[in-house]
Amino acid sequence: MIGIDYWRTEWSTFHYNLGWSRWVRFLDGWIAKCAMAVPVVGYLVLFNDGVSQHISFNDLASEHQLSVLSLTASGRLKLIYFGLIILGSANILYRLRRPYIFRVGTDQFDYVERALVHFTVDNYIDLNGVIRHEGHRTLHGKYDDAEFDSFVDAATGRNNPDVGNWNLxxxxxxxxxxxxxxxxxxxxxxxxxxxxxxxLLLAFCGYGLLLIPSFDLFVKVIRVTIRGVT
Known part of the structure; x- marks a missing residue:
């Protein structure tokens, strides 16, 4: 039987690794990005009577019959509309609040590779100052201070300007x-x-509202297909 210690360990591992980079595609994927435009054009398109009639799937799903969720074509459109609104809001808030390091890269590999190309010695001096002031969070932060001083000397020629070579x-x-x-x-x-x-909770709600009409339509199509075969 799984004990309390197991769940504590699992929770500690999850909490330790809970980071923004793991949820980039969920919060900033193409659906979430497109959802930001819904407040502008959604009302004009989704709630237009002509559009509603054309996407009611009368022949495909027998819209005159209510499904297991009792959703009409108009009801599905409303769920899609509000789902996109919520998802778009989550995307906007994510963009406003995400870590500044995402301007360089949204995952560790991209960040490191791009920083190695574009960062200067002053950037590394600033980063080292933050790490030493706030303390390290990973084993990577336990590097030797003497080694960092040697790097600065080699990059800037702090003790001998004639031998400073950044690339080397x-x-x-x-x-x-x-x-x-x-x-x-x-x-x-x-x-x-x-x-x-x-x-994340906001985005889950948005995706959930989008899945409900999709599931509803899927069930109706399956029912109509089975009845047509039998």
Whole structure:
């Protein structure tokens, strides 16, 4: 029998890894992006009587017969409309609140690879300062301070301006830089979890409202098909 300790471990693992990057496609996929346009054109299109008649599926699903969910064509349109409104709202809030590191990359791999190309030594000095001030969150943040000082010396020629070489230092200390970037991505990815949870619940509601009419229509089509065969 599964005990309390098991569920505590599972919850701790889930909570530790709950980050924005795991839900990018869910909150910022193509459906959510398109849903942002619904408040502008949704009323004119979905609630237009002519449009409603054309997408009522009279022949395909026998719309004159109510389904198991008792939804009419108009009822399905309303669920779709409000589902898209809610989903679009979740997407807008996500874009306003998502971590700033997503401007560089929305997952760890993209962030690290792009940062290695575009970041300067000043960026790494700032990131190192934050890690050392706030403490590390992963094993990647436990790098040696002396190694970082050597990197800065090699990149800027702090002690000898004539020997400073940024490209050579970046190549030599690439492992250190990757550790700093991975630590930085993780610590920002797991910030503001309460906001992330609220946006996820909002998005789940939106997707749920979209699935209800789809399921309803699917059941009606199956029923009509079975009756037609028999």
């Amino acid at each position: 230092a970046k190549s030599k200390f690439e492992g250190l830089l990757r550790s700093i970037l991975i630590e930085t991505f993780f610590r920002n990815d797991v910030k503001h979890r309460l906001a992330l949870t609220c946006f």
